[in-house]
Amino acid sequence: MAPGHASALRWSRLLEIAERRLPALTRLKREEPLPITLDRHRIYVLPTRFGVLFSLVLLVMLMGALNYNNNPAMLLTCLLAAASYQSVFASFRTLDRVQLRRLRAEPCHAGDTLRIQLLFHAETRPRNSLCLRAAGGETVFRVDPAAETRVHLELPAAQRGLRRLGRMRLSSEYPYGLFQVWSWLNPDFAALIYPRLETDAPPLPLGGADADTTPVRGSGDELATLRDYRPTDPLRSIAWKASAHHDTLLVKEFELRRGRDVVLDYSVLHGLDREARLSRLARWVCAAESSQIRYTLVLPDTRLGPGLGSAHRHACLRALALQPGGAA
């Protein structure tokens, strides 16, 4: 793997330099807003390796027909050659007017797999064997004219922050594999990647400096009130016995004492570098969320919470992901 990988790396670096220096020559496509429609100004064509081989065979056939002065063989060769070369138009038509309409990505943690969903659309005719290659991932799909086609890309999420999708190559060798048409897609899109979750993180720092050290279970069951069920409430907080006497579901609401809130403070995590701190904070945010403990996130530049729920969790993780030093 090593030598091939190294040369590929060198090649991509060379391309990068070329594109920076000679944007006109290498047709660097700047990021552009969706939807992106492919047209003849940005679709490129080259024969494939098989196309070159096939041309050689055609040449041999031509020489044979000419040498034996055999016109039917010549006619057959011409017909085969003309049909093969004209397939370049059919190849072009598989990519022409293909539209990338929307992009969606579920946020994930660094170290996981980033799943990106792309929505392609094409009018008038089905497009076969489209091949999308992006950042090491490759997927083959077809687009039917009736409906939008969902394509899923799975990319490794290496680093927290905003991950630009970068240039994707959409190509096809349809119908006969003699020509490859391709185009670059560079949508203005970035996926959010939360910091990596620390694996063996210490438990939540319950009871900060000013709180008592009573365990969570000790007095947490103190029922404060019952209120009506809202769709976002967790199932385990439903008061089943009480609900049985009413028409509607009731939810137990606990009175959480001040000291039972948890404060996740960036600055108190001494002895760790930035990434390790963010990683631990991310783990704690998730842990607090799953054990339904209200939490406050304190970062050098911002303070979030206290709060609970998926919106708060997302806001916290997003703030962690966007701390300086991550991917831009």
Added chain:
Amino acid sequence: MTKAPPLLTKAQFALTAASVTAAVLPHVWRLPGMFGGPILLVLAGRWLHRHFGGARIPIAIKLPLILAFPAIIILHYGNIFGREPGSALACSMLALKLVETDTRRDARAAIAFASFVLMSALLFNSSLGFALLLIAALSLFFAALRELENRDGDAQRALLPALREGLRAGAVSLAAALPLALCVFVFFPRLGSPLWGAPTDATARTGLGDRMAPGTIEELLIDDSPAFRVTFDGPPPPRASLYWRGPVLWHFDGSAWSRPEYFASSRAGGNLQTSGATIGYDVMLEPSDRRWLLALDMPVAAPETAVRGADMSLVSRASVDTLLRYHVTSAPHYQLDADLGPEQRRLSLSLPPGFNARSRALAEDWRSTLRDDGAVIRAALDLFHEKFFYSLNAPLLGRDSVDDFLFETRTGFCEHYASAFTFLMRAAGIPARVVTGYQGGYYNAVGDYWVVRQSDAHAWAEVWLEGRGWVRVDPTGAVSPQRVELGARAAAGASAPWYQADWLLGLRNQFDVLSRVWNSAVVQFNSLRQQSLLTPFGIEKAEYGDLVTAALVGSSVLLALFAWWVLRAPRVRVDPLDAAYAALCRKLARAGAPPRPQDGPQTLALRSADLWPGERDVQRLLARYVNLRYACALPEAGAVRAFAQAVAALHLPPAPRART
């Protein structure tokens, strides 16, 4: 850590195998059975192996096969070069390629190779039907390539839909490619002389030989392929006098008649005197791999490419291995060799000693009892007329073939009669020789030409008479006059097989017209005719450069047309009601009240009432539009047209408020 390429799906493999088989089949029937059989076995074996889910075939099986085929070919032919061994080698290698075809890459290589093998089949047979079959096979190749490229579908795709879809797409590709292919075909410069060894190795073609043993042209008599086609300059002579002269056989060795070798090159011509009108005609001779040209009795002069022997047979300078067209003039009334030279007399009287004693005795008996040569000839013809039968199913003859025929079997066809008659004449002291060729022909009314088939092959005799020279005598006519008047098929009578029925003959005549067009337009096309192509453009003799220019210009124009057709914007059908509404919106915009994207017709009506207080037309039109668009599922075409006309007739003054 490269990922192993995925194996072919069932449909992909089946289509690839079908392409390979289609490329090999046109060769297999022609190859000797010792190659054809094993090649078919390998193909069938591989197909079954794959069908029952076999894995890759181990090298231990592949390697011996790869070595065995070339070895057998070298053993059989002596080398692997030339058309014959080359095609055998290519076929076997292609079959073996299928054995190791597991991935897309293999399959593509196999198909590329298969197209070469397919094309090389045309080097052996370039008839119209064969070429059409092979071109049809090309669409199978495209179907296979397309299926190989089908990577997004499900792997278990059934074969039949894939085949049907692929064949249709392939046929469309080929049809669309036809103009470009023809342009390149016509203008691509042909070679004046071959680049490497000219094709010389002959294939077994049926045709007239320079040897005739009674019973041997039987194979010819059931071969219905055309031997040549004739177009007469003037009215054609009667059918019964259409004797197409081929090789003349002088030498009899007891079983077969043959032609002394030196006659082939002898230019010391016979002395031909003609009288009366002559007949001119064009002959298009099918390739025979022999050197005979056919001409009516007697050719006045040889065509440019041939010489005329002393016995008036035309011999081409090179063997006819492509279609050959030539023009001949013949004289139906002639006197040939009023004086017979001693050498010729000796040859035309010689008989091998020790054969056919009874026939000799009979001839000597005639000689002694009958007055002159004419009476002897009549006696022989009378003998045939009384006691003999014409049949294509003649019994085999023994050592004394003439005796057996004359006194035992008494059944045979032209060869038997010509041979026996000539023998009797020689034995009676009359110089005689056998002439082989064709007799008759079929007039094709659709194409206004005559076609002479191999089954019209015939043999007759010529005797030399004092004062008259060589005279044609057709002993077969004495037995079966229909043979001469109606042709071999009628003479054979009820034994005609089903495929020679009349209704089929009509079809075949029409196909023959196509074949002739194919032969003259495609097969016969050569550098000479190519040079005269550009005459309409003022270039008398097109040079290499002119042709290349024409090819480039022509194909560029065609490609541009094709590109325009392919890349044109898809036509969007506009609803007439929408179009009329858009026109109304444009009028509003021009008048200074451009509709905003979010404005519906009702809003527009309110706004226009505001803008043009006295004007009711716009609101009325908008109300009509709302009615047409939303009140009914499908508005009536007439109402829509009336609405569009009303919109067109609307005259809107500039909005007063917009002016300020």
